[in-house]
Amino acid sequence: MRSILAIIIIALMMTGCKSEAISNTPTVQPSELTIIEPNEQPNRVREKVVIYNLKNADGSKAAIETIYQTITEADLVDVFKQTFEEAEPLKGIVKMAAPTYKVIIGSSEYYLLIGDDKTDSIVNLDDSHTMFRLSPSNTIKIREILSWSEPEKVVEGLVMDKKVINQNNSYRVLIATNWTKQEKNTMDEWIEKAEQKHELAWYEIDKEVYLKLNISQPIAVRAANMQLDSLPPIRFAITVQIIEPEVVASSLYLNLIEEELYNQQLLLTPIRPDKEWILDGIKPSRYTVSPLNNETDSTRLEQLSIYIFNSKQQLEEGLKDFQKQTELINMLYPRIYKLNNAMIFYWAHGNMEETAKLSSYFEKAVKLLLEK
Known part of the structure; x- marks a missing residue:
């Protein structure tokens, strides 16, 4: 297996001879x-x-x-x-x-x-x-x-996953390259397509850039011409450019939230309510929610709304819109969770002074999503 160390070894071959004198004549x-x-x-x-x-x-x-x-x-x-x-x-x-x-x-x-x-x-x-x-x-x-005779090409892709390698304190993102806005796929479809075309790879990047990236975010990467032979391969990013500063409003991010809630043992069942809160022009995805493998009276099922806004700024405008629409209404308010450009309304039974039965599930899921 070749490693990033090979890059260093090749470059060392270019080392000049040693001396104590340095000429300062430009x-x-x-x-x-x-x-x-x-x-x-x-x-x-x-x-x-x-x-x-x-x-x-x-x-x-x-x-x-x-x-x-x-x-x-x-x-x-x-x-x-x-x-x-x-x-x-x-x-x-x-x-x-x-x-x-x-x-x-x-x-x-x-x-x-x-x-x-x-x-x-x-x-x-x-x-x-x-x-x-x-x-x-x-x-x-x-x-x-x-070492380049000509610059390596820049490739565009979507961030599919993120992880920190604690052994060497490195930061990696999984990128599906050759992405285009014209194609509308789920995260699983993007990964499957990228694997089939050998367009899926881990990229080691700087911590500062890693913290700015979100799942499903379009980026442009210029990488070293060597890689670690793994599946997917591991490459070293020379430059990373964020194509869009905010996570795009797409089914990818919605799928990611659904998957993480499922990982926390929550069963989401899509529903179509007669009335829904449309916030700043954004309509949410609505579900009933209950613990997995736990029989619940269908009449007692709690509900969930997930909004995917175009930006964090629009999310804040959407929240203001919700407050304005409901300020004169006597109602049970949802528990609200914000993560990047997504907002989750957990419509729990009981008032806000009571501890909702699924709050711990949502808190853990949101925490893990924010770390990605």
Whole structure:
């Protein structure tokens, strides 16, 4: 089985020879580093990253610089910018290796030193006395980009599942790729289709991005060209872009909620009531609800409404709409649970001062759904 470590091993083959000296003489002026498209206004400048391969950078001979890569893809430019911004300064006296690359981002110039371990280092030419260490995950991203003869393609997909791997504190999302808005499938149908076409894979991503993603959310991923041979395979994401900031109103998210409630041993039976509360134009899915394998008098069954809004903002507007519609009505109010852009009304018997018999089921289900 190949592992992400293989990426590091390949990149280490590019390591330059060591020396204590670093040349600080820039050869490319900042004015050469921007691209202005013919049809763009001069103040709309697209950044790029220019990477030079260095030879004789140990100071023993005149340094030779040749262009190694020019990166114009916005997401990859952001990888370099974020990686260098997050680099931590090394304390004390540090023996510097000869730099392998010079990296120019906008008006800033850096030396990139490929390390012998899982981390690389940079030196800002404006402060050549300080070395900064890249994080292991950012090192993998930079080494992967350096190994490309051309950028890996961006693929779009839907988030099908999420999980945290506690052994190595990694964050993974299951993505079904080649998704289109025109197709309307359930979550099971999407997974089955993706498995058949080998378009289902786990992607290891940064924690900050993981926490922003929700099940059924469309995203775009640019990944490393190597993967772990598992079913589904495991890939390392270089960039992740959220296509839509909120979870879309779709049957996927409704199915996910239904599945989790079933996992909590609740039986949902769809019904069509004569009257339903329509909130901000959204009509809910209505069910009777009862514990699994527990016979309940059909006349005593409690009910459930699940609303899937287009956004969290619309959810709040829907809640205000419900309060406005019911402010003059004497009625039993539902227990309300909010999760992302979904809202659950649990129509329990008894008033709000009483403990509803199924409250613990819903509380656990909502907690688990919010963690996904």
